[in-house]
Amino acid sequence: MNAPVRIALVAGEASGDLLGGRLIEALRRRLPEAEFCGIGGPRMVAAGLESWFPQEKLAVRGFVEVVRHLRELLAIRAEVFRRVRAQRAQLFIGIDSPEFNLGLARKLKRGGLATAHLVSPQVWAWRRGRIRRMKEYVSHLLVLFPFEETLYRDAGVDVTFVGHPLADEIPEYADRDAAREQLRLPAHAPVVAVLPGSRQSELEMMSGPFIDTAKLLHARLPAIRFVVPLVTRETRDQFEAALYRHDARDLPMALLFGHSREALAACDVALAASGTVTLEAALTRRAMAIAYRVAPFSYSIAKRLIRVPHVGLPNILCGEAVVPEFMQHEATPENLAQAVGNMLADAPFRKAIEERFLRLHADLRRDSAERAADALVPLVHDPAMRTEH
Numbered sequence: 001m002n003a004p005v006r007i008a009l010v011a012g013e014a015s016g017d018l019l020g021g022r023l024i025e026a027l028r029r030r031l032p033e034a035e036f037c038g039i040g041g042p043r044m045v046a047a048g049l050e051s052w053f054p055q056e057k058l059a060v061r062g063f064v065e066v067v068r069h070l071r072e073l074l075a076i077r078a079e080v081f082r083r084v085r086a087q088r089a090q091l092f093i094g095i096d097s098p099e100f101n102l103g104l105a106r107k108l109k110r111g112g113l114a115t116a117h118l119v120s121p122q123v124w125a126w127r128r129g130r131i132r133r134m135k136e137y138v139s140h141l142l143v144l145f146p147f148e149e150t151l152y153r154d155a156g157v158d159v160t161f162v163g164h165p166l167a168d169e170i171p172e173y174a175d176r177d178a179a180r181e182q183l184r185l186p187a188h189a190p191v192v193a194v195l196p197g198s199r200q201s202e203l204e205m206m207s208g209p210f211i212d213t214a215k216l217l218h219a220r221l222p223a224i225r226f227v228v229p230l231v232t233r234e235t236r237d238q239f240e241a242a243l244y245r246h247d248a249r250d251l252p253m254a255l256l257f258g259h260s261r262e263a264l265a266a267c268d269v270a271l272a273a274s275g276t277v278t279l280e281a282a283l284t285r286r287a288m289a290i291a292y293r294v295a296p297f298s299y300s301i302a303k304r305l306i307r308v309p310h311v312g313l314p315n316i317l318c319g320e321a322v323v324p325e326f327m328q329h330e331a332t333p334e335n336l337a338q339a340v341g342n343m344l345a346d347a348p349f350r351k352a353i354e355e356r357f358l359r360l361h362a363d364l365r366r367d368s369a370e371r372a373a374d375a376l377v378p379l380v381h382d383p384a385m386r387t388e389h
Contacts, residue, residue, distance in 0.1 A: 003088065004033055004034070004035050005031050005033060005034040005035065005090055005380055006034070006035045006036075006037065006087050006088065006089040006090060007027065007031075007034055007035070007036050007037075007089060007090065007091045007092075007093065007380070008036075008037050008038040008080075008083075008084045008087070008089040008091070008092045008093070009023070009024070009036060009037075009038040009039075009040060009044065009049065009092075009093045009094075009095060010038045010039045010040075010058075010080060010092075010093075010094055010095065010097065010100065010101055010104070011038075011039065011040045011041065011044060011055065011095035011096065011097065012039070012055065012058030012095075012096060012097030012100055012101070013041075013055070013058065013096065013097065013198065013199065014041060014055075014198040014231055015096065015198075015275070015276035016040075016041075016055075016095040016096040016097060016119070017040055017041030017042065017043045017044050017055060018043055018165060018166075019095050019096070019118055019119065019165055019369075020040050020041075020043065020044040020047075020049070020093075020095045020118075021040075021043030021044045021046065021047045022043075022047075022165050022368070022369035023093070023095075023118065023369050023372055023373065024036050024044060024047035024048055024049060025047050025369065026369040026370050026372065026373035027373045027376065027377070028047070028048065029373070030373055030374075030377050031377065031380065034380075035048075035050075036048050036049045036050065037049065037050040037051075037052065037083070037084075037087060037089070038050075038051065038052065038080065038084075039051055039052055039053050039055055039057075039058065039076075039080065040055055041055040052079070052080065052083060053076055053079075053080075056232075057072065057073075057076060058073070058076070058097055058100055073100060077100060077103065077104050080104060081104055081107060081108065084108060084113070085108075085111065089113065090113075090114065090379075090380050091113070091114045091115070091116065091376065091379050091380050092104070092105060092108050092113055092114070092115045092116070093115075093116045093117070093118060093376065094115070094116070094117045094118070094138075095117075095118045095119060096118070096119040098117070098119075098121040101117060102117065102121070102137045102138075105117060105137050105138050106136055106137045109136075109137065109138065109139065114139045114140075114379040114380070114382070115137070115138045115139050116138055116139060116140045116141070116142060116375075116376055116379060117134075117137065117138045117141050117142065118142040118162075118372060119142075119143070119144055120141065120143045120144070120145075120148045120152070123151070131151055131152060131155045131157070132155045132156075132157075134152060134155070134157045135155075135156060135157050135158075139158065139379055140158045140159070140160065140375060140376070140379060141157055141158065141159045141160070142159075142160055142162050142372050142375060142376075143159060143160070143161050143162070144161075144162065144163065144164045144364070144368070145161070145164070145317060145364070146161050146363065148161065149161035160371065160372070160375040161366070162366060162368040162369075162371040162372045162375070163364050163365060163366025163367065163368040163371065164279070164283075164364040164365075164366075164368060165368045165369060166276075166279060166280055166283050166364075167283055167361055167364035167365040167366070167368075168365055168366075168367055168368055168369075170261065170280065170283040170284055170361070172285075172358065172361055173285075174261075174264070174265035174284045174285065174286075175265060176265060176266060178265075179262045179263075179265035179266035180266045182262055182266075183227060183254065183256075183259070183262055183263070183266050184254075185225055185227070185254075185266055186223075186225065189223045189224065189225050190221055190223065190224045190225070190268055190269075190344050191224070191225045191226070191227065191266055191267045191268055192214070192217065192224065192225075192226050192227075192267055192268070192269050192270070192271055192340060192344075193226075193227050193228075193229070193260075193263040193264050193266070193267035193269075193270040193271070193272075193281070193286070194210050194214060194226050194227070194228045194253070194270075194271050195228075195229065195260065195263075195270060195271065195272040195273060195277045195281070196210050196228070196230075196239065196273050197273040197275060197277075198231040198232075198235065198275070198277070199235075200234060200235060200238055202273055202275075203235055203238045203239060203242070204238075205292075205293040206273045206291065206292070206293060207238065207239050207242035208242060208245075208246060209291065209293070209331055209332065209333055209336065210271055210291075210336070211242055211243060211246045211248045211251075212246060212248075212333035213271060213333040213336040213337045213340065214226050214248065214251055214253060214271075215246070215248055215251065215333075216333055216334065216337035217337050217340060217341060218251055218252065220337075220341060221341070221344070224252065224344075225252050225253075225254070226251060226252060226253040226254070227253070227254050227256060227263040227266060227267065228253060228254065228255050228256065228263075229256040229257075229258060229259050229260040229262075229263045230255060230256065230257065230258075231258065233257070236255055236257060239255065240255065260277065260280060261280070261284070264280060264281050264284040264286055265284055267286060268286075268287070268343075268344055268350065269286065269287045269288060269289070269340050269343045269344055269350070270286050270287070270288035270289075271288065271289050271291070271336060271340055272288050272289070272290055272291070273290075273291060273292055274290050274291070274292035274311055274312055274313075274325070274327075275292075275313075276313070278290050278312050278313050278314055279313045279314065279317075281314070282313070282314040282317075282357045282360060282361075283357065283360070283361050283364070285353075285354040285357045285358055285361070286353075286354075286357075287323060287343045287349070287350045287353045287354075288314070288323050289323065289324050289325070289326065289336055289339040289340050289343070290311070290312035290314075290315075290323060290324070290325040290326070291325070291326045291327070291331035291336055292311065292325075292326075292327055292328070292331065293327075293328055293331050310325065311325055311327055312325045314357070314360070317360055317363075317364075318356060318360060322353060322356055322357075323353065324339045326339070
């Protein structure tokens with residue numbers, strides 16, 4: 001009898017878990033008997049993944065932070081390599097987390113296994129030389145943004161633009177009134193969604209500045225309301241502890257467990273840590289201020305390497321500074337409160353941003369999971385790409 005198709009996937013953070021869950025569902029429609037294993041979060045596990053390690057083990061960002069956890073990360077990667085080989089998988093799919101996944105993919109590909117990677121590393125921002133080396137890492141690359149496909153194809157990489165799953169999931173027009181009713185927010189009060197990040201390391205850096213920003217805004221606008229969607233119990237506890245430290249327990253602030261879509265739909269303006277959530281805000285057609293802080297040493301290295309004029313995904317994808325962004329020492333409560341307050345006061349500005357983000361939404365809506373699955377199934381069925389153990 002033929003051995004079952006086994007597909008290994010590794011996603012290192014919450015945004016990758018979203019991508020991976022949808023991809024597993026699409027692959028299962030084409031390969032009903034397939035088995036899925038690797039590392040993923042709750043979405044991927046619910047779709048049928050056997051996860052070998054908690055996804056949070058890989059959710060480390062910044063040069064200093066990675067070095068601190070390097071020994072553990074290398075041990076996990078070695079064990080994933082061993083298990084993928086032992087289980088005779090037909091395909092390995094790395095989802096984002098390029099520092100972890102691409103080295104693993106290269107080693108597996110050299111052993112004869114078909115490998116794919118979903119979400120391009122930000123080669124257009126820094127270390128552009130990686131573009132031509134991608135052929136060494138993966139059999140096929142799946143990218144979320146249209147300009148990435150041209151970059152890689154010109155370098156001879158097998159690549160498919162699949163669009164972004166958030167553009168498939170988020171409706172073009174979010175019902176602000178219904179969202180406010182669901183979250184029990186006043187219909188006419190100014191509402192700010194506060195999005196400090198999904199990783200504990202991000203909250204360590206961003207909770208304080210965001211809470212102090214909220215305090216300044218509340219002093220100027222007593223009717224204002226804040227909603228804070230948090231991904232896990234740990235990050236919610238971490239943010240609550242920060243509220244105590246900053247003497248901000250009396251802020252009109254609702255902490256949510258999940259519900260980022262509803263928070264963004266309900267708000268007038270978002271205050272967001274740089275990352276995938278800023279794209280989610282853009283696809284919900286909301287004005288935002290983007291901010292980010294990392295360890296000083298990590299920032300000093302990144303500043304030398306990054307070669308793009310913008311850091312926030314909405315600005316990168318639009319090719320212009322549509323919304324304000326504040327990095328490192330510029331991400332002060334005073335600057336952030338000024339930017340958010342200006343946007344709350346300027347309805348025509350918010351309307352122009354909504355119209356620009358509507359065009360971005362149309363560019364990225366491509367039924368991404370189905371496109372990705374269509375590109376990957378031939379790798380499973382091609383005998384030339386099967387591993388030889």
